Amino acid sequence: DAWRWSPDGSRIAYWRFDQSAVRTFYMIDDLGHYAELIPLRYPKAGTENSTVEIRVVDIGSGATKTITSVDGDSYLPRMDWMDTDALLVQRLNRHQNRLEVLRADTRTGSVEPLFVETDSAWVDVDDDLIWFDSGRRFLWSSERDGWNHLYVYGRDGRVQRQLTKGEWDVASVLGVDERGGFVYFTAAQPTPMELHLFRVPLRGGRIEQLTKEPGTHYITMSPGFTYYVDTWSRAGTPPTTRLFSTDGRLSRTLAENSTVAERIGQLGLQPPEFFQFETTDGVTLNGWMIKPANFDPSRRYAALLYVYGGPGSQTVTDAWGGSRYLWHQLLAERGIIVVSVDNRGTGARGRDFKKVTYLNLGDYETRDQAEAARWLASQPYIDPSRIGIWGWSYGGYMTALAMMNSDRFAAGVSVAPVTDWRLYDTIYTERFMRTPQENPEGYDNSPVHKADRLTGELLLIHGTGDDNVHFQNAVQLVDALQAAGKQFDLMIYPNRTHSISGGSTTVHLFTMITDWLVEKLVDADRPAS
Template structure:
């Protein structure tokens, strides 16, 4: 097995060493209140954040009590207005109506000095040059979805399951009357797969609204329950008992919902539906408008998810206009991005596809003809930020510099010439200005907590330093964070890992080791951000004397189609093989206690944890599996069938990946944790595994969080991570008591 240290292809070679130096003189100790996102001191222990937004081409800093213009070259700030001034200009004096902070202030109009702020119940539009309130829009109680259009001033929203539109004059129009828990309007459909994160889509000028209508009356109810809070007092005649809180949950191979797309015209007041045909066993996603508002484009995917078509429709009649593009794949096609029209040519658009093996940009015209492939290479486009019209270029984010980096680039559409915009190192989260002439870049590197730069794009791109966050951990004793690669089980593919060594690490000692794992699609753990992307809990465990190891196996994201699709129809199998290559590496290290290896993960990571401890019972002594998938036949249709096909067409795969038959193999200590109201990995998974263990005579431990969904919210997350930690403390630490000998 080949082991090699990580060396960046472009920028990371500039780093000195592979880790952040341990500050040996620091003596402070971390608590979970410091390191966990639900902790009381968590936000004080994060690198300082600057809240920034764009006002057209001008950069604005949003702060608690003021908003200021930022000079992009020298970083000098000039106050636009204060919070007190804003409340005074708007005539807000009552405690329940005043604006309390400006972190979320928005500047929708590039050519007008208008700011949008919220007071909890209203959106307030204030002219900060004329010092007056222009408009106040109330937010209805029980708001379920909302989308405002700055061009027409109209707002679409859903409340009490019905869809409404309020026009610029404030007149409310009710578009639906049959909305219910069965008939869902204007919200995400297909369980948020295919890049969907909403259900309301305004046309460019705000004259028309496209929206989803989902009929899920035919989908089985899943019987979740709602547990009353401790301080809840029932109303007169109301029972104290827990109540049924069913959710619609289409399981793999079972009946799924049906989605249609409606279009409301503000000028005529009429609603039509796209004539896409029978919606049974089809997915409609990535809705986009033509610049002239006359056509709607969307991707249509069959239930097998191996046939994807881009289709255009007449927005006035709903009639089908043209099929512009079709992509098929032996395994699956997964469109996650709408097409984007070029600002300088309303007859051409860019389309993202993995059809050459990696997600790249392609140029098409409205006749459906591919004009060219704009980007190519063994790297992926991670995000398209927008366009620079002056240079007729696209600004995007990719991992071309290195598979675990995220960097900003500009590509000329005509020539295909690419220009790196940032420093070529680290993990960047850039935001393009509305005019496309500047980028606000927030980023970190393994030894840099957080930095902000402004990149100007007029002529040759130039980087201007704005703000560097101090290291909030400088007074604490921190572990050593390292990074490298090993070969996958296929013997050829590089896999990236992160290691967190115990505080006061002594290479002559042997340490209990915990592997943290996720391993599933659309996620990664290892990246070239601060401390190599390490989670706070890892630092907490290192402080307690553990070595932490995290490996991104094949099947995880941003490494190309072949890398991602290796798990098709056999989820977890190749992933386990790769994780065991990580175990081989760990066993080659003299300071790893081979007899005390544990594993922990959540969701897909919970599935991996349970898979590893039952498939390799002589390797893993302790495991903590959170929200674990136990049998994929109980997971939802869209995700489950994409990677596993249906139980009817892939019975061997479902049987091989099911952990119910593995319950008898459990030897080590395994704790399963779930939220009682988990609507993602429903509790049936955990309960069924417990029942299988009872039948097999094995003894897992179990803990449930009443009323909680898939992830624990707020301060309960601190409780959760203390519980996880204590389990390893009880059963993985070196033997010091009779309890641990048992």
């Protein structure tokens, strides 16, 4: 989707990328008689990016004009038509802490700035810019007051009013209903664990919450803003999809998932219990816990922390968790209490909570996961010697690093981890870390550089066909662990991508992880025969 039709259908605006300066990364397919190299242009942190242009082609004549361009030290993340003659372009510097919103005249090629959004850490790029009032005003979201809120701007780039305020974050803008005079949006309110639909008058005023049931509501608005589709779920409740009118009346139920709900009920599972605790440095963290159906408070159970923990993410939400939730329930029935805690750096708790990790990914996050293990160890029903941790992707990175930054974990499963941020791409990594040349100490806070500090038993898992977090990450961690004399377990999935799926792979993967965790955390408590 790298092009945009003009409103009158006479022209197309499109991005043109030149990757010639980007180095080639080679993946390897080893399943044939001869290994095959798979070339992939991939800009790793601190290396050259693509150059980018925005061009406009006239459908009738075929004439093409370059509107604006940037070298590899900037990005053009968003572009759309303002009217038949003008484009709205967002230009982001390479540090991603300065976002310019530009008006580009497609007839003359002139470009003028409308306004600039800056942040001492980074600026999140989203799709919340919406024009209204015949192009005289637009909606914009910003964290300028410490929380993500909505603002009305004039065409001159000046703020006219702030529409939403408070210690909570707007999650997404669903649209501007000019006829009704409302902006519809979702927000993490009344708690960071929930997501609800709200509307606020365009002229400012009282915010109205439209969804009532506690939990998570994923919303799709009708084109005329008279109806919305609400897919609602809770942590122990499968999704139900219903159609409502915006005056709050239920029109019809579209999908109930009644069969799934009935089967879940027959299993007699314990729904997750939400909790909070305070770290030793005074930070309150949110979490959930899954206990076995036959939980006995007089017993001492093993515990497993499920972690992702990346910037702006959340695992602690009152929402249906799908197959992974059911697998966590299986682990609970095998004697492992499963817990997840949203560390500092995660989302829906304001700018400062999210951006405290800037230039130092993995530090506050692993400290908070170690604090979660400390809190668990203080519970009378948890065995402090049998606390594990597992995660995938950023969570795999967190798992390995937590086991190197803390001695609280007896075992950990690290799936598809980044093991050195120098190996990951420019646009994600540099947003939070700048470049390795500017921030070498921050980049060194990675598992490859701390392998000699590994404590507990580690299971490392990776797919060789991972084109997101390359298998190279696993290879370099294996090399570092071996050099440090550390024993560990390793499972490789040939040609499997970042999802490690396809064929019988998923069943093999989760059967293997289950057996490994039971051996390390449950069987470890049983006397030898």
